[in-house]
Amino acid sequence: MTPIDEYLEDLARQGGIRIEHGRLPDGRDGQSWTDRRVTRLRPGMHARLHRCVLAHELGHHALAHTPTRFGPVHAKQERAAEEWGALRLITLDDYRHVEELRDGHVGAMALELGVMRTTLEAFQAVLMRVGDVVYVQPKMGAGSWAQRIEVA
Template sequence: MRGRVLRGVMCHEIAHHVLGHRPTDFGLMRKRQEAAANAWAAQTLITPTAYAEAEQHHGGHVTSMAIALNVPDELVVVFRSLLLRTDDAVYVDPRMGAGQFAHRIEVG
């Protein structure tokens, strides 16, 4: 396993422990646990500032960004899915309600 892939896998598995996941045969629950572990790993290994720099420098090319961020390609895709872009800002992991986001970056 390459270093950046191993780094992502280890963080993903740590996320299962931190989030209190238990093994299950129920497919929907397993799918939700995997998605939550990926989101946790992406937010742990990728900072909003580093992501923005990599996106700008590599024109949004996933593999190039992943190499620059030292993470697997999948975590770049996951991190990107957590972004909400508006005219004034980019929000990381937005939720319903005012002020409900993990991080906000002013645009332009």
């Protein structure tokens, strides 16, 4: 078990979230019941997929998502959980290093970072580059971002 996997399990423990392994409907890899503080993961996933699915499912708990069949809300929850998980699995320093090392090739970068391509793409979605500055989780308004990094 890697340090990041231990970190995710510690997050679950701190949140009182029980992690189960078992069959899931519709070919899913993971599912969460936030009201019961339970996440179920499909057994037999390879390490990168397991890590990313767990981070995503913990995102649903952290963001207090209530399952819905209403398409737009469901899509927004899935995107938010994926971004939440990506921000727990990838640091900006690691991203910067791997982006340079792999010349921005997303597949090679994801492999190097130990995450799935979709997780890396979710991380990239929360970055905004303006000139020589990268903003993490930018929002409307001056000074509204989680992190500001000068890159040049």
